[in-house]
Amino acid sequence: MESASVAVGHAHADHHHGPPEANQSSRIDRQTLGILLFIVSEVMLFGAFFASYFFLRVVVDPASWPPEPFELPKAVAGMNTAILISSSFTVHYALESIRRGNRTGLKLGLVATWLLGATFLFIQINEYVHLGFSARDLSFGSIFYSLTGLHGAHVFVGLCLLSFATIRAFRGHFGPGAEDHLGVEVPGIYWHFVDIMWIIVYVTVYIL
């Protein structure tokens, strides 16, 4: 028995290259754990920016917020919020489709999500052009562009991830099994995080 296991070990060693396989939890796959840890770190990053926002607004306590004559386009940002929330629904539709083996639904959902996300980013950039103040105009301008710009950068990263997922979906890489569509599941989780962050940014910066 020992010689057999040694023989098997040698056979395995012939095919094995590099360091040994890392330990993997039976309860969560490493890709999902990876995106969870990444999102936690990004939440801390946003937390730092929100702390700065609340410090400038509450502790410094300026005469008015936004300072006159600056004004924020709440309606346009509200419409943008609706667009981003819709994109969460479309990416969820895409994932539900592939869980049921519907590859057409997956492709449609991913394309729709990407288009909605790109529209959001386009409207955000257009808003920057027409706002009437820059990041150098008082602390308000600085924190506004910092917070919304940080979120915009996250949307851009999300669009890159969705691009990879969409291209792979059109190449038929994904299947109904849980391990067979992690390449869509992980970008989907990230996209939902981006959406949740925007809801918090919109409520805090534009509305309150």
Add this chain to the structure above:
Amino acid sequence: MKFDEAAVFKWVVIVGAAGAVIVAVTLLTRPLVGALLLLVVVIAGCVYGYRWSERKWRELGARRRSREPRE
């Protein structure tokens, strides 16, 4: 808690609904009222998160005890 896209989407819906309520209250009343409501929601979320983590640790402890060999 199962951490998959469906679980996170559930939180998108919850946060979206909470955000919609806070926006509506703020627009109908004053920003201060909206800020207080936001604070209430945040505290409720922290309490829920704390109780959830307590439950998870208790389940983990019970699972470990059931696996340990009895003397």
